[in-house]
Each structure stands twice: as structure tokens, then as C-alpha cells.
Amino acid sequence: MKERILQTLRALNAYAVEKGYEVVIFFHEEDSYLMRFANSAVSLNTNEHLIRLEATAYEGRKRATYEMITDLNQIEAMKQGIDFAAEMVHHAMPLSYDPTIPTLKADFIDENGYDAELAKLSNEERLAYFNQVSRNLETEDLKLGGIFSNGTNILAQINTKSEYAQYFKTSDSQVTAVLSHQKLKWEVIAEQSAQKKTDLDPEKLNRDLTFLIEHYQNDAPQQLPLASYDIVFGHAATAEMVRFMNWIGFNGGLMKRGYSFLTEEEIGQKILSEKITLKDDPTILETFPQKQDFMGIDRNPYPLFMDGVFQGFIWNQDDADEFGAEPTGHTVMHNSLVLEGGEQEIDSLQDLVKQPREKDILYIPYLHYMNIVNPSQGLITGSSRFGSLLLKADGSVVVPYNVRLTQSLLEIFGEKVAWLSNKTIPYNVSNSYGARNPIALIVPKFIRVNDLEISHANDSY
Amino acid sequence: MIEKIQQEITRLKGLGATYVDTRWYPLEEQNYLLMWNGNLKTTASSRESGVGIRVLYKGAWGFSASSDLSNLSALYEKAFDNARIAAERVTFPVRLAEKDEIQAQFESPCQINPFDISLADKVEFLRTMDEKLNQEGVEQRISNLNFMRKKIVFLDSEGSQIEKLITEVFSSLQVTGRDADGDSHERKFNLGRQGESRGWESIDMNIFSENAERIVKELNQVLVADNCPKDDRSVILLPGIMYLQTHETIGHALELDRILGYELAYAGGSFVTLDDFGKLRYGSEKLTARADATLPNSPGSFGYDDDGIPAKDIILIDKGILVGAITGRQMVEEANARARKRIFQESGGANRATTFYRVPIERMTNINIDPGDDGTLDDIVADTEKGIILDGDRSWSIGSNREQFHFGEEIGWLVENGEITDVVKNPTHKGNTVKFWNSLSAVGNESTWQVKYVDNCGKGQPNQIMQLGHGVPACRFDNVRIGE
Incomplete structure (x- = not known):
């Protein structure tokens, strides 16, 4: 996928150069998964896969941006987006200062923050994690809520000043587990941030919640x-x-x-x-x-x-x-x-x-x-x-x-x-x-x- | 495309889905321009399209969305699979309140499509405003224009098909300056409802010019003013802060998903319980609040919600007593079942998603306070012994169950014995929600009533920003702590 993204950006950059534009092209791709819990049930289980392309055109001190949600098959639409930015910039008003356009001196590729195992966790794994977090804690009055969010984030950039590109790929996860008392309306929380799958530790969240619940149930x-x-x-x-x-x-x-x-x-x-x-x-x-x-x-x-x-x-x-x-x-x-x-x-x-x-x-x-x-x-x-x-x-x-x-x-x-x-x-x-x-x-x-x-x-x- | 969507909906029903809907956005566009101290910092346009699919299977929701429509079947399967897994952990199987099969179209009122206006004209408007704001005492001047237009096609497995075209216009002016101590202060003007339609015609140079002059003048008054006193007194909230008081302590508190605990892990809950409906004295007898999605020309009026329910005007608080909530199809069924009585007769038509790749949740429509019979603002001031008039939202922070709040305002005018005396800076007010609304002692008449727009209400996970409105009068509350 990396090569396809970079090839696409290079093709778009070449198009912009050929047209005589001065443009920075920014690419963002997310593959997001979110399992949301409320009242001890999965209240939402969602997946969004989205690609955004942003073209910022410059003309002296003038600057204009066009952003679109697209996919990698839509090369002609992306070119059109660049054309829109280039057209918009004619009508923009000059800034009172000279905006700097980045000059990339070499390709910069960083995938160190990416862990495929975290990014591609299955529905079953997300559910199993939450079942472990809430083990022995839910009751008629105490209900589980929270989120398990994980996904892949790709940022890439190229501009007409050089042929070089930047590419960053990361995986991430954010977990929030809340136990709330339905009648008394108190809530306790345990959270976790993960950059790789081995960061995930449902037992720790279970211990933290157990400790807090004991106090909230027994202390005045x-x-x-x-x-x-x-x-x-x-x-x-x-x-x-x-x-x-x-x-x-x-x-x-x-x-x-x-x-x-x-x-x-x-x-x-x-x-x-x-x-x-x-x-x-x-x-x-x-x-x-x-x-x-x-x-x-x-x-x-x-x-x-x-x-x-x-x-x-x-x-x-x-x-x-x-x-x-x-x-x-x-x-x-x-x-x-x-x-x-x-x-x-x-x-x-x-x-x-x-x-x-x-x-x-x-x-x-x-x-x-x-x-x-x-x-x-x-x-x-x-x-x-x-x-x-x-x-x-x-x-x-x-x-x-x-x-x-x-x-x-x-x-x-x-x-x-x-x-x-x-x-x-x-x-x-x-x-x-x-x-x-x-x-x-x-x-x-x-x-x-x-x-x-x-x-x-x-x-x- | 519509035929393909209908085929996929039918296919998933055949696989056992109890309900399927699809929101197809053939087009969603936005144009945003920001000028800051004469610099056109942002000139941005965007265009999106895609589909969001919601599937109900064995009492659980699954959702998927994509801008890539090349394999629509796979997208439906993903949503179905997400529902199938969610169905493994169900405590209260989702049921949807009854609704009619609807074939309809809705177009928000718009005379001049802002996307037909040249960029040059928009820039010229901002440049003119910037010049008007560029006065003594003003250090930072910010003006913006924000236009949105979306076409939405809604189809569901119950036979409804609704097409909507919604145009939104937001614009604001802001000035900031520093006082002798170096502390910064701000004053804003946000475009609210002007007239019966909301296109480029809303950008009325006369209205903006008058307000530019006003906020510069008021900023300069604040810059040389004393600090707000710290004491208890009557506060008179002008619509520029009354809308936010209403938004945070009535609107969010009465979203039924919050009341039922669906936001407890993030945005928070509500002090309101199902037992409170019909009983809780939320405010004084002068308070009548409603969720009115039929109010013409407001972002909170959208024709049909994302469950396909037609716009409604729902009373939330009737002469001080809590009687209604902000509801969608799922939550009214669950609330009635949990309460073991029929609190809600039907969906209130307030289930909305910000875009195709987000799932609909209970959102405010136009949460309004009815005008009262306590006269004009002058009448209310004349009737106030010791008070402060507050305007302009500067800061807001609310307790997790909406039980208490702290607001900071841009400007305050002290009132002594029925007369406005001094302007004060750094005003704030705080309180407990129910106690505060029960201290409502005067509600201004129609002359004080304004519809304020909100373009950035955040809620939900994944987060969603929603546009809505508040029609509110000037109101007076007694014995409120200010200046902390």
C-alpha cells in the first residue's frame, strides 16, 4: 500500500508541475475501528476506512486549500482537486508575509510506530478484551461502558518543489472502561493507551476498577x-x-x-x-x-x-x-x-x-x-x-x-x-x-x- | 445507486437483519474562509461523498462507512458482521419505535446558493469587515465565513426514501485587546437567524457593519473596566450567553441517550432520571422550553432526522415541570421499557449524524425558551435592584451529570436600583442547574427573543460536531454567584 500511495502522490505532483502549479499535496488515510460499550452491552460497533487528499496551492503570498474525501482509484478526481486549489488561489488575498513552502531534501519514511497486530485486531479480540476487563465486576446496578478504539493512521506529503515525499504510518489504540452505578450515578474509570498490541493489559484495568469499586461501594x-x-x-x-x-x-x-x-x-x-x-x-x-x-x-x-x-x-x-x-x-x-x-x-x-x-x-x-x-x-x-x-x-x-x-x-x-x-x-x-x-x-x-x-x-x- | 442500495438492504434482511438503513451522501461540500488581522489565513474548500450503513441484528447495531463505493456489497457485509459480533453482548435488545413509511424531500430555505458566489466576493466581504474592526484598542481581529451544503439520500428496510438538501451559513466577527495589566479580552458577533432563509443573502453587510462597530466599542469599554465583583446577585442573561446556558444545562441534560447512560464513559450523564418526567420542577413557572425542529430557517431544522422521522416541536419543560426529552426511535423504546410505563409516545425526531461516516445519535434540534411576559430588556433592568447583565460566551464548563456549571462572559454591565451603572471585565457566573433554573424571575418578551446558531456542538465517540439553534429571550435569575 505504501508504494501505491507514494506512486499516486508522485503522479499527482508530476501533474501539478506540468501544469505550472506550486502545490503541497497532503494525504491522510485512516482505517478506524471502534467498539463502544454502554449499559454493559456493545452499543456500537463501527469501522470507517477513509482517504483524504488536501491540496494547498501557493501563488506568491497567496494560499488556498482544497480537501476531498476520495480513494486511490480516483486519480482524475484528485487531479481535479488540485486544479480547484490552483484556481482558488488566483482569487485569494495576499498575506502580509511570505509563506514558506516546505523543501524536502530526501524521502522520509517512518513506519516504526506501526504494529500490524494492534491495527488489525479483530472484533472477537476487542470483545474478549472488554470481557476480561469487566470480569466479576458487573451487577444489576453496576454497568460497563467505554470504548475500544484502534486503527491505522497514514500521513504522507509531497510538493512541487522536489520529487521527495514524507510518509508516516502508525497504529494506535485507546481503551476506556467505565463502571457506573445506575442509581447513585457514580462512575469509576480505567484507561489504557497502546502503540503496539503487547501494550494491552486488560488484567491491569480489571485490578484498577476492582480497587475503586470496593471504595465506592463501601466508603461513605x-x-x-x-x-x-x-x-x-x-x-x-x-x-x-x-x-x-x-x-x-x-x-x-x-x-x-x-x-x-x-x-x-x-x-x-x-x-x-x-x-x-x-x-x-x-x-x-x-x-x-x-x-x-x-x-x-x-x-x-x-x-x-x-x-x-x-x-x-x-x-x-x-x-x-x-x-x-x-x-x-x-x-x-x-x-x-x-x-x-x-x-x-x-x-x-x-x-x-x-x-x-x-x-x-x-x-x-x-x-x-x-x-x-x-x-x-x-x-x-x-x-x-x-x-x-x-x-x-x-x-x-x-x-x-x-x-x-x-x-x-x-x-x-x-x-x-x-x-x-x-x-x-x-x-x-x-x-x-x-x-x-x-x-x-x-x-x-x-x-x-x-x-x-x-x-x-x-x-x- | 439507489437501486443498488435497495438491493443490498433487501439482501441483508434476507440474512436475518431486523433493520437496515443507508445514508448516501452524493455530495457534501464546505467552504471556509478566515481572515486574521488582514491576512486571509485560510481559504479552504472541501468535498466529500460516501455511504454509511447501519444494521440491526439480534438487538445490536453494526455500522460501516466508506467513501469507496466500488464494492458496496463488502461494505454491507462489514456492517452486518459488526452487528453480529455486537449481538454477543446485548443487555437490552435494541427495538425501534414505530414510524410511518415515508417518501419525502426536504430543502432548507436558501435564496442564493453561497457556492455560486465568487471567492472574490467572499474575500471582499471579509476585507471590508477587517477594515471596520481595525480600530483603536483592537489587537486581534478575526472574521470568518463558513458555508456547508449537503445532499443526503436516506433509505431504510421499512420502505422509506427521503432526499434532503441542506445549506448552512455561519459567520462571525471577533476582536481582542489587552487591558493595562496585559490581560486579553474579547468580544464577538455570531450570525444568528436573520430573515426567513439562510443562503448568501444572510451575509448582510449592514447587519455585520453595525455589529462590528458595536463589538469594538464594547471591547474598549471592557479594556478600561474594573473587575467583576465577587458576590451573589441577580444575573440578566442576554441571548449571547442565554443560548449557551440553555444548550449546556437544558439541551445536553435532556438528551435521552445521556439520561439512559449511553454517554457515561465520555460526555457524561444527566442528573435527570426516568422518574423525573412529569414531576421534576426543573425551573420556575416562567420556564417553558421546547425542542422545535420546525422553526423555520435554523440549523436545528432539517426536515427529517436520520431515522427518517419528520421534524417535530416537542415541549421539554412546561411552566417549570419536566415533561419531555430529546429523543430518537431506539431510546424512546428503551426508556419506556425501563420505566415500565409509556413516558414517550413516539420518537421526537432528533437522531442525527454529522456526516455519512458517523452513526446517528440524539442531538439537539432548536432548543428554545419561550418568550415571557416580563417586557423588554429595559423593563427587566428597571425591575432589578442589584444585578448584572451578562453577554458573550468566553468560557463554559459543566459537571459530568450537568448538575452544575461555570460560565465566563465577555462583558458585564452592573445594575443598581433599576439602572445600568458600570461595565465590568472578567465576569463569570456559576451554580447548580436545578436551583439556577428555579431562580428564573423574569423572562423577556418577543422583543428580546433571538435565534442563535451553534456550529460546533461536540458529542459521541467517534466525535461528531453538529449544527443546531437556540431561540432564547433575555432572562433574569436571582441570587447567583458571580465573579469567581
Whole structure:
């Protein structure tokens, strides 16, 4: 299939060159499988195989894009799509800067992230996995929900500046298993991100769910008083907050447009806790990385915060062109963010609960529906969900009703950080509204932040 | 093509499928233009076509979709196979509420096809808007045009055949600036319903020009304003935020699939239970809400849903009491069976998919609040002792069962003793859903009622973005916490 895709792209490129166009041709193919569970049944079992072709035409400072869903047999329709882009660009308005067209100097083929066994899992295997995850856990009141999503993602690119092409092929899987109480409306979750089939471990999810259910069934629920708490965030909550930092933190273009809580003057300054080291590290396969960006820049680990010191903004090519910055190899579908672990030896929630403690600890595994209240201040808000626990100083455990946090990311990752667990985990945040685009972050399994105020506490689940 | 689809549907029925439907999109096109600070950053067009096949077998759904129609039979077999495997884990066999066999056509109102308008004219519109927004205090100015047109052919194994042609027009203007502390603030205008049709004629230069001037003026007021106070007071929500309050805390909360737990692993559930219908006092007596897919000229009006059910106008909340939900054929049957009583008489016609390669799920239509008899906005303000008027969605975050919420707005105007006093920046309001709606103390009349469009409502796995509408008046709620 790879050769056929590349041959097709080369044929389309040759067509564009012959016509005198200046065009970048982008190819995306997904073979997606999703088994969705609800109320302990398979509520949806679906497969989509889609090929998208995008042609961006340039004419001096003008730029226009035409995208189509197609298939490899439709070569004439694809050529027509390129013609459309070339026609559109005549009528576009010039930009105030010179847009850069990538100059690829050699073919770049990366299939290291592809595992055929994961990509081609059968319906029977997906179902068997979920049956194993939920073994002995479902009851009349406790129902299984979740998804098993897996598939293949192919990205390829060629342009009229050279005959060279890029080709990236990855496999990915995102598993979410939720057990929810039909009457009381509480939910507990266990998740897994996989880049290869051997990453899948249904027994671990079964153990995690078993542990949480035991607490939710046996420990007393409570509405928490509005106050400050020492909070331990689980990896899902941490990943979500880091993802928001990716939007309103170190993105150069957004900073220039006023949507960042960081400034150029803060480069080289200590902004966060010295315990925070955050990188974009495309060498880690579990992040579904791109090792070369779409401009042909090789991607290497790129420091963002080292011991809390801000290292600098990332620049994609278009923002770099507009604001006169140097591109940093970040013209990609997504970054490969890695928040390094710390020194606290905690591997599991079971370890955290067992640990002796001097004060109550609020454990928040997951933040639901997070949004930005004020980007300039890094102020975000979101509610706890999926298995929060209040670990009392006396060793007992209380199940708290959900709470809301409205806090600045500068505060959360600032001097109040007490520790980060030494173990890290890939957390899958894929959320494809359109084309499949697997994304995962590497984050510590747990982070403790002291003295954070909660702004709302529910009086029921 | 239609004949081939009918043959395949018949073939799968012969293999034991209890129901089969197909949505064939011969054409779905989109044209999106974005101008940012005078730069035409995006000039994009797209074109899609393909089929989505849904098969019901032994009480379980299977689905497959592709743009490659060269082997249609294989695609049907894939959907059937997916249903066959799903049938191994069934707890409540899917049944579909009764419907009539329908042969119909629907075309959304559109006088001037936006795809017939030259790119040059569209660019000129954005350039003109950009010039109007380019004023003192404005750092970032963004304007966009978004046109969609889709032709959908629906066929099912119950003999229905429906053809739809839907045209959508969305457009917005946005300005941002920074205050003396360097904090950024924004003000937006989103095109809502103007007139009786929704084609290029919606892009009315006069309306956009007036609103461009207004949002620049209001942004500059915000930039020099004090912060919103933190206290409890009456909040008067203008349609520019009232639509989102309605969307998040009535619309999503009353999607029947959420109520039945079908979104618990992702988007969340609902605090509403099946026992609540006919009993729960959701809001004060001033609140009447409806899901009205018959409202002319709105993205929430689509003729027939993707179950083939004709558009309906369903009362959701009647004078404060919960009476209805946003429903499709599958969920009403399951809800009635689970409740052991007939809560829902029939499908509400709200099962929709965003495109051919996504499966239909319960989606909002036009979730509207009926206008009230508390007069104009001026009347409501005059009747308010201590309050704040809020407008413009800046931030929204909702609890997983839609039980509580936190909204941030673009602008607030303080009200003291019936008079508007100062503009404030960074306004927010939060609360518990039921308590909040029960604090509804004034509902504006027709003069305050506007239909707002939503072009980006996300739900489901795989994710789907849906277009819909909200017709809402200005409303006042009492004792609401603001400024946090």
C-alpha cells in the first residue's frame, strides 16, 4: 500500500508541475475501528476506512486549500482537486508575509510506530478484551461502558518543489472502561493507551476498577466543605492540564496574539516549580510522534521547562513566517509532550492509599470539561470525575462528591507542587472530531499539589 | 445507486437483519474562509461523498462507512458482521419505535446558493469587515465565513426514501485587546437567524457593519473596566450567553441517550432520571422550553432526522415541570421499557449524524425558551435592584451529570436600583442547574427573543460536531454567584 500511495502522490505532483502549479499535496488515510460499550452491552460497533487528499496551492503570498474525501482509484478526481486549489488561489488575498513552502531534501519514511497486530485486531479480540476487563465486576446496578478504539493512521506529503515525499504510518489504540452505578450515578474509570498490541493489559484495568469499586461501594460519600486541600492529581488530570498548557502556554503564535500566560521576557526565568521538567520528545513512540515535521525539519527532544525554568516558545512554520521567528520543527499534527517524573516512589493508587499521611489528601484522577476562564492568567476550570477519593489523615477513605477547581496553571504547577511520582505513563488524549489523529502525553502517574482551593462541591453524585 | 442500495438492504434482511438503513451522501461540500488581522489565513474548500450503513441484528447495531463505493456489497457485509459480533453482548435488545413509511424531500430555505458566489466576493466581504474592526484598542481581529451544503439520500428496510438538501451559513466577527495589566479580552458577533432563509443573502453587510462597530466599542469599554465583583446577585442573561446556558444545562441534560447512560464513559450523564418526567420542577413557572425542529430557517431544522422521522416541536419543560426529552426511535423504546410505563409516545425526531461516516445519535434540534411576559430588556433592568447583565460566551464548563456549571462572559454591565451603572471585565457566573433554573424571575418578551446558531456542538465517540439553534429571550435569575 505504501508504494501505491507514494506512486499516486508522485503522479499527482508530476501533474501539478506540468501544469505550472506550486502545490503541497497532503494525504491522510485512516482505517478506524471502534467498539463502544454502554449499559454493559456493545452499543456500537463501527469501522470507517477513509482517504483524504488536501491540496494547498501557493501563488506568491497567496494560499488556498482544497480537501476531498476520495480513494486511490480516483486519480482524475484528485487531479481535479488540485486544479480547484490552483484556481482558488488566483482569487485569494495576499498575506502580509511570505509563506514558506516546505523543501524536502530526501524521502522520509517512518513506519516504526506501526504494529500490524494492534491495527488489525479483530472484533472477537476487542470483545474478549472488554470481557476480561469487566470480569466479576458487573451487577444489576453496576454497568460497563467505554470504548475500544484502534486503527491505522497514514500521513504522507509531497510538493512541487522536489520529487521527495514524507510518509508516516502508525497504529494506535485507546481503551476506556467505565463502571457506573445506575442509581447513585457514580462512575469509576480505567484507561489504557497502546502503540503496539503487547501494550494491552486488560488484567491491569480489571485490578484498577476492582480497587475503586470496593471504595465506592463501601466508603461513605461526602460533600466536601469549600476549602483548600492538598490534592494528588492522577495522570488523566495531569495530562489534561499539560494539554491546556500546550494551547495557552508555550505556543509562540498564540503568545503573539495575546492568548498565552507566558511572555517573551519570561524565557530563561523560573516560572514553575523546580520539580517541573517538560519536553516535546518525539523519540518516544508511545506519543505517536512525528520525527520530522511537515517542513522537513528533523525533530529532536525540545525542552520547554527545565527545573521550572521556561526555555522558550515553539513555532510552527506559518506563525514563524508571520512573526519573523525561527521555526522549531513544530509544524506537526501534534506535539509529543513528556512531563518528567519526580522522586516519589508511588506506582499505583493502591500505593497512594496505603501511604501514611499527616494531612487529608484529595485524590482527583480526572478533570471533566476543562475550559479556559482567562488565558492571560492561565486560569482554567473543570470538575473532578471518575473515582475521586478523600484520603483521611487517620488512614480511612471517604468518597467525595465531585468538586470544581478554578485555578491558574501557574499556581498548579508552581511552588505548591509537593512531589511527582517517579513512574510515568502514556495517557491517550485522542479526540478526533474529523480525521484520526492519535495523541498521547507521557506524564507522572501522580502529582501532589498542596493548598489548592476548590470553588464548588456537589451535594450528590 | 439507489437501486443498488435497495438491493443490498433487501439482501441483508434476507440474512436475518431486523433493520437496515443507508445514508448516501452524493455530495457534501464546505467552504471556509478566515481572515486574521488582514491576512486571509485560510481559504479552504472541501468535498466529500460516501455511504454509511447501519444494521440491526439480534438487538445490536453494526455500522460501516466508506467513501469507496466500488464494492458496496463488502461494505454491507462489514456492517452486518459488526452487528453480529455486537449481538454477543446485548443487555437490552435494541427495538425501534414505530414510524410511518415515508417518501419525502426536504430543502432548507436558501435564496442564493453561497457556492455560486465568487471567492472574490467572499474575500471582499471579509476585507471590508477587517477594515471596520481595525480600530483603536483592537489587537486581534478575526472574521470568518463558513458555508456547508449537503445532499443526503436516506433509505431504510421499512420502505422509506427521503432526499434532503441542506445549506448552512455561519459567520462571525471577533476582536481582542489587552487591558493595562496585559490581560486579553474579547468580544464577538455570531450570525444568528436573520430573515426567513439562510443562503448568501444572510451575509448582510449592514447587519455585520453595525455589529462590528458595536463589538469594538464594547471591547474598549471592557479594556478600561474594573473587575467583576465577587458576590451573589441577580444575573440578566442576554441571548449571547442565554443560548449557551440553555444548550449546556437544558439541551445536553435532556438528551435521552445521556439520561439512559449511553454517554457515561465520555460526555457524561444527566442528573435527570426516568422518574423525573412529569414531576421534576426543573425551573420556575416562567420556564417553558421546547425542542422545535420546525422553526423555520435554523440549523436545528432539517426536515427529517436520520431515522427518517419528520421534524417535530416537542415541549421539554412546561411552566417549570419536566415533561419531555430529546429523543430518537431506539431510546424512546428503551426508556419506556425501563420505566415500565409509556413516558414517550413516539420518537421526537432528533437522531442525527454529522456526516455519512458517523452513526446517528440524539442531538439537539432548536432548543428554545419561550418568550415571557416580563417586557423588554429595559423593563427587566428597571425591575432589578442589584444585578448584572451578562453577554458573550468566553468560557463554559459543566459537571459530568450537568448538575452544575461555570460560565465566563465577555462583558458585564452592573445594575443598581433599576439602572445600568458600570461595565465590568472578567465576569463569570456559576451554580447548580436545578436551583439556577428555579431562580428564573423574569423572562423577556418577543422583543428580546433571538435565534442563535451553534456550529460546533461536540458529542459521541467517534466525535461528531453538529449544527443546531437556540431561540432564547433575555432572562433574569436571582441570587447567583458571580465573579469567581
